[in-house]
Amino acid sequence: MSRRPPRGEYIETDTGNKVARKATLVGTQNIILGGKTVIQPEVMIRGDLVRSVQSASAASSSGASANNTAVSIGRYCFLSRASCLRPSGRFYKGAFTYMPLRMGDHVFVGHGSVVQAASVGSHVHIGARVVVGELAIIKDYVRVLDDSIIPPNMVIPSFSIVAGQPARVIGEVPEGGHEAFELRDLYKTVGNNPHPVPT
């Protein structure tokens, strides 16, 4: 046994990311974390599923490095235990390729959920055991209730409450409910020396 100081459950980076040691991140060079993001144990992020066919416009305008992102995550995101982020794949100009998964700020992904969306906006709450189908687009301020299955290619406009199998918009986020999407306080409650949950 080494005599290093006891290691915490999380690796805390300079930008404030808290990544559990027991999380599985595949292809880390293709994963971008915006900072202050929590990745709990048993989370899997498939950074290896990178775009295999370069789109003509993107390849000419920006360099190859910008195109190699498979998963990009904004600030103050929270990936709960056993959730999975997986870029979605599709046929593009006759060949199969993966599309990058973009996630905004303050996105909560619940326990055991699988996200294969093309883009997830900011201030999105995805409940537990949710499946977000391939190439789905979730806009800002969306609440996905537990056990929903969002069909592939679905577009969910802002301020929707979504539930069901297949998911449908069942309501609107009320005006006063916007602050509930903030994940700053939740961020403080996890890590190697967590703050107590505020009352």
Added chain:
Amino acid sequence: MAPLTPYTFFQCPCSEPSTLGQPADRSSGAGAGAEPDADDEDRAFDPRAPRSNYSLYPLEYLLYCEDCQQIRCPRCVAEEIVTFYCPCCLFEVPSSNLKSEGNRCTRSCFQCPVCIGPLTTTSLESHPDPSLLAAPDNSAVPHSGPYMLTCSYCNWSSTEIGIKFDKSNGIHAQLAKLRNGGTTRLTAKEHKERRKDLLQGGGPSTRTAEAAVDGRDLDVDTQFANLKAFYQNQLADSSSGGNGLSSLGDLGFASPNSLSRIMSIYTGGNLHDKRSKSRIGVMREALDSDEGLKIANLDESEAVEKLQEEGYDATVSTEQMSNQTPNLGEAPLHGRGRFTSELRPVPYLLRTKRSKRCPICRHIISKPEAKVQATRFRIRLVAGSYIPSITIRPLNTPEANPGAPSDTLQPLKPVQFLLTFKNPIFEAVKVTLATPAKTPGRFASKVTVLCPQFEIDANTDVWDEALKDGDKDKRRRRGEDGPHQAEAGKIWERGRNWVSLVIEVVPASLRLDLLALTSPAGGHEVDTGPLREDEDLLEIPMFVRVEWEADAVGDEIGSAPNKDKEGREKRELAYWCVLGLGRVSQS
């Protein structure tokens, strides 16, 4: 049953009888709720009353009118539509288009008729051979038609109803021209031509051929156009006819008067003319398909046969049926599919962004940005930033067994809950609470608020808190040090802008035999019926009165003398809320 998390609902004043009777002019409305009429004084709010369902909202759903200084709920605000947009392609639809095109997306956004999942346009041609993946050079071969709509959730595709599209865009317009099975709709011109052909064909078979035209090819749109043209002719004829006898013939469907009235209703009012009063007479009805006659096909044997073959699984559910839009391309009466094999893709219903107005002073209290993609609000006056929020959590006293299941409340065993009030405004507020000693309803639980009067500090700048961090931490921990007992008249804990206090509840026993024993003798008949729905739910009505001092609003002329007095005025807000604490164990 899933454990119930404690909740708080607030009552909107719009449902209060005292405000309902009053005239709308209540500009000084702050005190109205706090000073109930004399006959009103004893009236406690009953969360179980059937009407309460309509006035109780979680705090997030409530808005606040700054001018009336009153809470507003989704039920009482007046909504105005700012933008229509398609929830799928997120394109804005101008309101002028709505009148002509209807309230559905007219681009290429469709929902699956079977499972309501989104449909995607895909090429009918199969994907290229996987071995071609190795050679990326030939990947630029574009897809070419025909196209179909497919659902990636349930694998339905428009080829099931025999519909394919030539182009990959403008599906809505293409679909409108296609009938199930892929045949295109006949235009009015084609109808005429076909009819002419049949007539020219002549012979004894003309009548039967014509009947065939009646039966199948006449769709809703054409029938309506034919009928309209026919009746217009009839009206023109009858107006030139001689004067009849009485006005009795003016009633009924065969009279020109009622006909022109009906037509003006259904065809946009341009048919109504002033001469109609002089017209009397009886007109004939449509006689053939050219005049819009459609003979009902009463032969259901086909449907019966299909039902016998495929069973009820092949039939359409009510929900699927109601999702279907009227299909103008099909024959009337039988245009609505009864089998899942006849369902057509459903264009997406448009969605709206709406602004909200106060019902009394007409000020806007919520207004989103008009652009579809924008999520900001120009005006957003939510109750959460004006009235203290209330959170509830059970207070685990040391003697309580931590391993005990806490999802239900044990009857007749006192429980303590911690109520935390958080002040959102920048002034210190004084809060007064009142609850009935016993909850309303058959099973009355006893309620004691240990500290019904307290003050919450102002919601000061976050930086102040950060600078005074050490001090605050000390204050917070003081409560957790020793054996902290809930004392009457004292708050439990206090923070920067929050105060928590203890409420003690003795849940009622749900036993019906006890109900008969404990009820006051000589009273009215005791209802010993079986337990009704949600009667085991422990809900406490609580009256909250908030008082604070604020800068006087100088928008009223009458308030000028008040303003001289230090420029401060006393405000108060009072409302009922309901604390849902949990379910009482039934064992």
